[in-house]
Amino acid sequence: MREPKIIVVGGGLAGLMAVIRVAEAGVPVDLFSIVPVKRSHSVCAQGGINAAKNTKGEGDSTAQHFDDSIYGGDFLANQPPVKAMCEAAPGIIDLLDRMGVMFNRTPEGLLDYRRFGGTLYHRTAFAGATTGQQLLYALDEQVRRFEAEGKVRKYEGWTFLSAVLDGTGVSQGICAMDLKTMEVRTFPADAAIFCTGGVGAIFGRSTNSVVCTGSAQSALLQQGVDYANGEFIQVHPTAIPGEDKLRLMSESARGEGGRVWVPQRPGDNRPPLQIPVDERFYFLEEWYPKYGNLVPRDIATRAIHKVVFEMKLGVGGDAAVYLDLTHIPREVLDRKLEGILEIYEKFLGVDPRVEPMMVFPGMHYTMGGIWVDNEHQATNVPGIYAAGECEYQYHGANRLGANSLVSCIWGGMVAGPASVKYAQGLSKGCESVDVSVFDRERRRQEQINQALLRQDGAENPITIWKEMGSWMTEHVTVVRHNQDLERTDAKLQELLERYKKINLSDRTQWSNQTLNFARELYNMLILARVITLGALARNESRGAHYKPEFPERDDPNWLKTTRASWKNGQIRLGYEAVDTSLVPPRPRRYDVAS
Amino acid sequence: MAEKKSVIVRVRRQAGPNERPHWEEFELASRPHMNVIICLRDIAERPITRDGKATSPITYDSNCLEEVCGSCAMVINGKARMACSALVDSLTQPIRIEPMTKFPVVRDLSVDRGVMFENLKRMRAWVPIDGTHNLGEGPRMSPDTQAKAYPLSRCITCGMCLEVCPQVNDNNQFIGAAIISQVRLFNLHPTGAMHARERLEAVMGPGGVADCANAQNCVQICPKQIPLTESIAEVNRQSIKQALLGWLFG
Ligand SMILES: Cc1cc2nc3c(=O)[nH]c(=O)nc-3n(C[C@H](O)[C@H](O)[C@H](O)COP(=O)(O)OP(=O)(O)OC[C@H]3O[C@@H](n4cnc5c(N)ncnc54)[C@H](O)[C@@H]3O)c2cc1C
Ligand code: FES
Numbered sequence: 001m002r003e004p005k006i007i008v009v010g011g012g013l014a015g016l017m018a019v020i021r022v023a024e025a026g027v028p029v030d031l032f033s034i035v036p037v038k039r040s041h042s043v044c045a046q047g048g049i050n051a052a053k054n055t056k057g058e059g060d061s062t063a064q065h066f067d068d069s070i071y072g073g074d075f076l077a078n079q080p081p082v083k084a085m086c087e088a089a090p091g092i093i094d095l096l097d098r099m100g101v102m103f104n105r106t107p108e109g110l111l112d113y114r115r116f117g118g119t120l121y122h123r124t125a126f127a128g129a130t131t132g133q134q135l136l137y138a139l140d141e142q143v144r145r146f147e148a149e150g151k152v153r154k155y156e157g158w159t160f161l162s163a164v165l166d167g168t169g170v171s172q173g174i175c176a177m178d179l180k181t182m183e184v185r186t187f188p189a190d191a192a193i194f195c196t197g198g199v200g201a202i203f204g205r206s207t208n209s210v211v212c213t214g215s216a217q218s219a220l221l222q223q224g225v226d227y228a229n230g231e232f233i234q235v236h237p238t239a240i241p242g243e244d245k246l247r248l249m250s251e252s253a254r255g256e257g258g259r260v261w262v263p264q265r266p267g268d269n270r271p272p273l274q275i276p277v278d279e280r281f282y283f284l285e286e287w288y289p290k291y292g293n294l295v296p297r298d299i300a301t302r303a304i305h306k307v308v309f310e311m312k313l314g315v316g317g318d319a320a321v322y323l324d325l326t327h328i329p330r331e332v333l334d335r336k337l338e339g340i341l342e343i344y345e346k347f348l349g350v351d352p353r354v355e356p357m358m359v360f361p362g363m364h365y366t367m368g369g370i371w372v373d374n375e376h377q378a379t380n381v382p383g384i385y386a387a388g389e390c391e392y393q394y395h396g397a398n399r400l401g402a403n404s405l406v407s408c409i410w411g412g413m414v415a416g417p418a419s420v421k422y423a424q425g426l427s428k429g430c431e432s433v434d435v436s437v438f439d440r441e442r443r444r445q446e447q448i449n450q451a452l453l454r455q456d457g458a459e460n461p462i463t464i465w466k467e468m469g470s471w472m473t474e475h476v477t478v479v480r481h482n483q484d485l486e487r488t489d490a491k492l493q494e495l496l497e498r499y500k501k502i503n504l505s506d507r508t509q510w511s512n513q514t515l516n517f518a519r520e521l522y523n524m525l526i527l528a529r530v531i532t533l534g535a536l537a538r539n540e541s542r543g544a545h546y547k548p549e550f551p552e553r554d555d556p557n558w559l560k561t562t563r564a565s566w567k568n569g570q571i572r573l574g575y576e577a578v579d580t581s582l583v584p585p586r587p588r589r590y591d592v593a594s
Numbered sequence: 595m596a597e598k599k600s601v602i603v604r605v606r607r608q609a610g611p612n613e614r615p616h617w618e619e620f621e622l623a624s625r626p627h628m629n630v631i632i633c634l635r636d637i638a639e640r641p642i643t644r645d646g647k648a649t650s651p652i653t654y655d656s657n658c659l660e661e662v663c664g665s666c667a668m669v670i671n672g673k674a675r676m677a678c679s680a681l682v683d684s685l686t687q688p689i690r691i692e693p694m695t696k697f698p699v700v701r702d703l704s705v706d707r708g709v710m711f712e713n714l715k716r717m718r719a720w721v722p723i724d725g726t727h728n729l730g731e732g733p734r735m736s737p738d739t740q741a742k743a744y745p746l747s748r749c750i751t752c753g754m755c756l757e758v759c760p761q762v763n764d765n766n767q768f769i770g771a772a773i774i775s776q777v778r779l780f781n782l783h784p785t786g787a788m789h790a791r792e793r794l795e796a797v798m799g800p801g802g803v804a805d806c807a808n809a810q811n812c813v814q815i816c817p818k819q820i821p822l823t824e825s826i827a828e829v830n831r832q833s834i835k836q837a838l839l840g841w842l843f844g
Contacts, residue, residue, distance in 0.1 A: 020726060035655075036711065038751060039663040097732030100721035100783045102744040109734035127744065133662055134747055141720035148715045180700060209657045243625060244632050244678075245659040335741075339748075343660050346679050347627070413726070462639040505641045506650035510610050511701035514638065514651050 003028065004423030005430060007174055007189035009160045009216060011037025013132070014388025014408040014415075015195030016139035021416025022193075023146040027423070030187060031143070032155045032176055034211045038140045041197050041209035042408070045132020046340050047252035048114060048124035049096075049405040051089035055110055060121040062086045069403055070583050072118040072296050073367075073396020074543035074553060076229065076561070078579040081374050081393050085410045092409050093125050099138040103127050104336065114336070115255040116401040118296040124402040129252055129339035135405060159516060160216045163192065163223050163384060164441045171383030172430045175441045177449075179516060182509045184445050186438040188430035190423035193377070193385040193415045194220065195408075198366035202524045202531070203477070204469015206363035207239055207248040217370055217390050218523035221530065225379045227564045228392040229368035230527070231534030234399055234544050235477050237300035238323050239362030240344060246362030247347060249323055250340050251401040254293040256332065258325045260284050260300070261356075262313045272315075272322055272356045283307050288590050295590045298398045298544040301361040305478050308360075315358060324356035363477060365404065367395045367544065368534070371563055374579065376418035377411055385419050387411030392561075397543020452518050457501025461518045464495050464502065468528055476532050480547050485536040492529050499525065530571055534562045537573055555585055599624035602644070602688040603633050605652055607702050615699075619644040619688065630670060630677035630691060631656055634703075654703035661817060664750030667757070668703050669694055674754040676817050677703075694757045707753045713769045714751075717796050719776040721786045733784035746779040746825065748818045755812035755822060767801030771812035774803050775825035781832060794829075794836040803829050 006022045008015050011033040022029040033040065052065040066086040070079060097103060097111065103125050104112040113122040127134035146152040157179045164173040164186055173188040196216040200208025221227045238253070238260070239246040254260070261280045268275060283303055285292045295303075304321055308314035315322060325333060325341075330353050333341060344352045370379055370386040372393055377385045387408065394407040423429065471491050475484040499522060506514045540554035541547050560575040601622045608615040621644045622636045638651035655665040659678045666677040669692040671685055682689065697705035723729075749772050756762045756770040777793045780786035797803050806826050813822045 024726060035657050035663070035665065036707075038711070039657050039665050041657065041663075043662050043750075044658050044660065091728045094728070094731045095723075095726055098721070098723050098729065098785065100732075100780070100786060102740055102747045104744075105735055105737040105740045107737060109736055127747075130662065130748060133750075137747060138721075141714075142723070144711070144715055145718075145720045145722065148718075209663065210659065211657055242627060244629065244635065247660050339662075346661065347629075347681070349681075460639055462635065466639075505648070508609070508650070511653050511704060513653050 002429055004420065004426070005189045006419050006423060007032065007187060007192040008195060009174065009192060010040070010195035010197060010388065010390070012040040012042040012195060012197055012388060012408065013136055013139060013405060014412040015193070016136070016143050017409045017412025018193045018195060018387055018416040019143050019152055020139065020146065021413055022420055023151040025417060025420045027420050028151060028153070030153045030155060030189070032158045032160055032174070034157070034159050034179065036156045037143070037154070038137065040136060041212050042136040043133040044207070044209060044248070045135070045405055046129045046248060046250035047116060047255065048126035048131045048402045049093065049135065050116065050123050050400070050402040051093040051125060051406065052086065052121070052123055053090050053093065053111070053113065055113055056122045058121050060123055062089065064121065065089065065123060067583060068119045069400055070396065071588060072400040073398050074588050075396065075559065075580060075585040076232070076542060076578060077394060077396030078374055079582040080579060083582060085394055085407055088410050088413070089406045092406060096135060096138055099142060101127055101134045101138045114252060115294060117251050117254070117294045117300070118291070118400040120291070124252070124255065126252065126336070129250055129337045132405060160196070160219070161445045161519070162219050162441060163381070164188075164438055165223060165381070166433055166437050169224065169381065171381055172433045172437060175445050177445070177516070179513070180511050182449070182512055182515065184442055184449065186442050188433065188438065190426055190429045191383045191385060191419035193387060193419050194370060194390055195386070195388040195412065196390045198389040199527060200363055202468065202528045203363040203472045204466055205242070205244070205246050205473065207236060207246050208364075213520045213524050214366070214390070214527045215520040215523040218527040220370065220384065221564065222526065222566050223381070224566060225381050225384055226371035227369065227530055228371040229534070229562050230530040230564055231538055231562060232367035232397050232544055233363060233477060233531065234297055234365035234367060235301045235361045236297055236364035237304055237361050238359040239364070240347065240357070241360050241362070242347065247343055248340075248362070248364065249344065249357060249359050251294070251297070253323060253325060253337060253340065256336055257328050258293065258323055260293055260321055260323055262307055262315055262321050266312050267317055269316060272324070273326065281313065291590050296398055296400060298546070299590050301478055302546060304361055319360050320358040321360070322356040323359045325352055326354060326356060361478060363473060365389070365399055367397065367399055368392045368531070377415035378418060378422070383422070385415045387415040397545060448519065449515060452504060452515060453507050455501070455503060457503050459498050459502040461502050461504070461514065461521050464498060465521055465524070468492065468495055468525060472528055472531070476535055478546065480535050480545065482536060482547070482549060485532055489529060489532045489536065492525055492532065496525050530564045533571060533573060534564065538562065553588070559585065601628065601633060601682055603637070604688045604690045605702070606692040607652065608693070608699050610701055611698055618649055624682070628682040630680040630682070630689070631659060631666065633682065633689070634677070652703060653701040662750060664752035667694055667752040667754050668692065669757070674757040674815055676752065679817070694753060696756050696762050697753060707751065710751050710753060710756070710773065713773045714776060717769070717773055717777050718789065718792050719773070719780055721780060721783050722789060723785070735784065739782060743779055743782045745818070745820055746775050749775060749820055750818060752817065754815045754817065758811035758815045760809050760811070761805050761807050766805060768805040769801050771822040771826060774806070774829050775820060775822055778825040778829050790832065791836060794833050797829055798833045798837065803833055806830075
C-alpha cells in the first residue's frame, strides 16, 4: 500500500492534536505555522477547559454539559457533534492530565474545577489562570517527541497561501511561503487539515493574537471552501482596552467570585472603594439573579452596553465598568488567578487585589468559520479538513466560556484520523498529480507577490487595516443596525479599491513582514465582507447577533446556518437547516429559571 | 494650545544575518499607555525617520501582546525585555531598541531562537504517554507538588535568561536556565519521573547543567519570575546523585 501524506496548517491546540493523532496512526505529517507552534494564540487562553466530571457531587453530567452548550449557543449549533464533544470531554481532561498539565488540585490530589459562565456547575478544569498555555505546551511537547522520532516535520515561520486543487477540484496539497526567504513553494499532500484559529485582527483590536487574521480561511473561501455563520462574533464582556490589544480579564475572575458593578449615581467620581456598597449597582446580579455575574457572554456584554450607553452609568462617564475582586482573599487570588492579575498589574500599573479593575467588552471569539460536515471535520472540498476556532461547528450563536479549548482538541482528535482514513482510501494519491498543477499554483502566488512589490501607490496597509478594524468594531459587534451594516459593506468595498494602491515601503525579498501583512490584509477585507453581509441578511437576534430592529429570535425564518460560498469572484450566501434532532429549541432566558 | 508630546525611538537595524547594522531614529506621537510594540507599529504606518528619510517598516516578532507567547524579547535601553509589556512611560528617551545578542539576527529585531527548541528535544522535555486512547485519569498529585511545578511550566521560551547569562557565548554551548528548569519540571511529574534518568544523562552532557557559573542573572531577568536558580541547583543535585549511582551500580 502507498504511504499517505498529511499536512496540518496551524499549531494551536487543534493543529497539534491533529498532528499527534496522525503521527500516532503511523502516517508522516508536515506541520506549518506562521509562528513557532509553542507561540500560537492558544497560549492566551486563561480560564480553563470544560468537562462534566462531576467531582463536586453536584450531579453534573455530559448530558447537562450538552444542554448548556446548545442552549448557550441559542440552538444554532448542529446537535450531534456537540453531544459527541461533551461526551468526549472527560476523556480529554484525563489525557491532558496524563500528558502532565499542571492543573490545580484538590486536597485529595484530584483535579479542581471552577465555575464558568452559562452553567450552574463546577465544570471547568484549570491550571491557574494560564490554562491555554499549559495545554498548548503539553501538546507541543508530545509533538516534539514525535518530531524527535522523525514522524513529524515542522515548517515554522511559513505561511499558508493557498490550496493546490487539481482539475477536478480535489485538494492535492498546499502552497506556502517561507517568511524568512520569501520563497513560495508547493507541498503535495493527500489531505490538509486547517487549524488556523480565529479572525480577531479583522476587528483591528481584539483579545486575539497578532496572527489571528483569518487569512487562511479567506484564501480557502476564495478557492471554493464554504464558510459558515460568519456573522457570529463573540464580544467578551471584560477586557482591558488598549491601543494595540484588548487584554482579556477571563471569566474565571467572575467564576472565582468577581463582581461587576458601576456607581449608582452618574458621574460619581469617588475612588471605587470609597463608594459604599449600597451606592453601587451590581446590575448583572440584579437583572439575572440565578446566574448573576456568570450569565453567558453575549448577555453580559449587552448588559454592559446598556448600562454604559443607554443608562450613562459608565465609570467616570467613560466606556468602563468595574470588575471587582477586592473582597476575595489575596491567597486565593494568587493561587487561582495570578496569571491574569499579573497582566492587569503589568499593563496598567494597578494592583487588582486592592483596587477594582476597569473593563469593557472586546471582540474575542469567532463562532463562525470554515464549514465542516457533522462527522469528519471535512469541508466541502475533498482533501480539506478543518478543526479548532477556524471552523464553525460547536458553538452555535454564542460560545460558552471554556468550551473552546475542548472543541479545539476534540476537533483535532476527529480530523486527524478522518484525514488519514480519507488518504488511505485514495486509489491514487498526490504523487500521481502532474507537476504542472503545482507549478501553476506556485506561479499564481508568486505573481501576486511580485505585483504587490512593484506597486507604487500612496496607501499604507496599516492605515487600511485600522480603518477596517474600527468600522467592523463599531458596526458589526454588539449592536447591529441594517443601515450601518450596509454602510460598512460599502466601506469595505472602498477599502478594497484603495488596497489596489497600497505601497509596501519595503521591496526586499528577505523577511519582508509588510508583504505578508499586505497579503493577509486582502484576505481580511474579503472575510470582513462575509461577516458583514451575513449580519445584514440575518434579520433576527440570536446569541451574539443582536439587532434592535429585530429583537427576537425568529426560529421559523432563521433557525438555519448561513453558508457563504464563492461564485465567480463574488460572495454568495446560502442557508441550510440546523440539526436539532436531540434537544428541541426553547426560548433562551437567563433572567428567569429555565 | 497644549504641546504635542512625542516619543523618540532609536532602532538598531540590520537587513539580514550578514549585513552591517545601523541605527535609525524616529519621532512618534505620544499617547497614553504606549508600549514598544505600538511604537513599532507607528513606524510601520509611517516609515520615515526623524530626519525625514523614507525607510522600510521594522521586522520584529510578536504575537500575543500580553507577555505569554514569548515572541517579542529584545534589548530595550540596554536591558533584555518583552517589548509588549515595555511601557513607554517607564522608559527613558530616546528609547534604544536592539535585537538580542545571543541569537542569530534574522532581520532588524527578529532573532532565531530555534536552538532552544532543539535543546528541549535533546533534554526529552515531555511526559511520555502510551497513546491518546482512553487510559483513565492521570496520576494523583498533591496540591504542594502542583504548586511547585506550575510556576516552572509557565516558561515562555523567550530566551532572555540566555541573553543575560555570561556562560552563553561563542565559546560555550550552555543550554541555559530555561531548558534546565524544564528538566526539573518533567522530573517532578510522577510519570515524567520514571524517565528522569534519560533527562539527567542529557543534562550532564556538553553544555549542560555543569556549565552554569552561578551568575544568577537569569532569575532576575525572568519575566515570569520562575525560580531558575533553584531549578539549576535541584537539577545539579539530581545529576550528582545520578552520577554517583551510575558509578556505584553502573
Ligand atoms: C485571551 C483569550 C483567552 C481565552 N481563554 C479561553 C479559556 O479559558 N477557555 C477556552 O475554552 N477558550 C479560551 N479562549 C479561546 C481559545 O483560546 C481559542 O479559541 C483557541 O486557543 C484556538 O485554538 P486553535 O488551535 O483553533 O488556534 P490558535 O491557537 O489560534 O492557533 C492557530 C495556528 O494557526 C497558525 N496559522 C494561522 N494562520 C496561518 C497561516 N496562514 N499559515 C500558517 N499557519 C497559520 C498559527 O501560527 C497558529 O499556530 C480564549 C481566547 C482568548 C483570546
Ligand atoms: S508578544 Fe507575546 S510575549 Fe510579547
